[in-house]
Amino acid sequence: MSLLRSARFPAMVLLGAAVLGLIVANSPLAEAASEIKHAYVGIPGVFELSVGHWIQDGLLALFFFVVAVELQFELTNGELNSAKKALQPAIAAAGGVLVPILLYLVFAWGTESAAGWPIPTATDIAFALGVLAVFGRGLPSALRVFLLALAILDDIVGIVFIAVLFTADVNYGMLGAAAVLVVVFGFLSRRLRPENAVPFTIALIAVGIAVWFLVHESGVHATIAGVALGLAMSQRPALHARHAMEPWINAIVLPLFAFSAALVAIPQVSPSDLSPAFWGVLVALPVGKTVGIAVSGWIALRVGRPKDTAPxxxxxxxxxxxxxxxxxxxxxxxxxxLAFAGADELRDEATLGVLAGSVISVVAAATLVSLRAWRYRRIEALTT
Structure with missing residues (x-):
């Protein structure tokens, strides 16, 4: 279990799952994998989802629950628990969102691919920290703190995009009922004690499932249920739940999602025939994020700093x-x-752009982090 809680191993598992999905989708197994992904599972005539949607809407809600618990901790006791602490990574995060959007729209403006502008705004916390852990021995702790705060704020932006942009025909009755149960969930979590752990845990799980179902049926993306529950839960049991769930999220939930999302056939066309969705994401992730975060971060680290101190x-x-x-x-x-739910070809090309852009970012990050770590280790060796 400790291996699955480490920063390095889960990142490798996630990358391996995505690569495997891409291989399967371009092999003789592609048709069988597609049939499984699109097979419906549930109670016939009552509630059914395809396997792909169970993964995307169901299992991924658990991942967002864990993200929300970490977010709650950082906002109350961690790196974002004051306006002063949050200001600098917030400015950097803003640049890391706006520049990729603008760069994506340079490729996609005026085309049907323009709907994919939110895609290159996200940062994968686990993967980024994994690369930092593998290649960053000797780097100042300030860099990890800065990256963690930045990635958490990125997650907030992603959650807002999912909640606002990809919601249609909202059933406010269902959503209201879900909100009431979220309050009940928070109340029960605050009454959780060692002597009543079993019945209260069962009740919390039951209420959590009910919230997920109501949010799903309301028309709001179901992963938002995980966010709401993670923010509402009392912090101590929430952190305990996060600790217990983390290995399963890293070993099952995220690799399954990466494998399912990467089941994309590589188009047999020349690069010039690929859509702006592919090129926009491919460039916006490694270039837009790097430029946006570095430049706005440089500005942010000088905001409110006394003139006689170094950043x-x-x-x-x-x-x-x-x-x-x-x-x-x-x-x-x-x-x-979500952005290309009704356009399979654009969705597949955007997915390829995410995979390729993320791999380019991994290589660039590994190189830059290694160089900076080497320099800091060299400075330390010369001063000791």
């Missing part, structure tokens, strides 16, 4: 952080599925 990070450090921010994967893959 905790220098521009080359921010370039490394920006390249890490370009690793989209999980949330970018989800945004790709």
């Amino acid at each position: 905790p990070l220098v521009f080359p450090d921010l370039l490394a952080a920006g390249a890490l921010g370009g690793i989209g994967f999980t949330v970018s893959l989800l945004l790709s599925e």
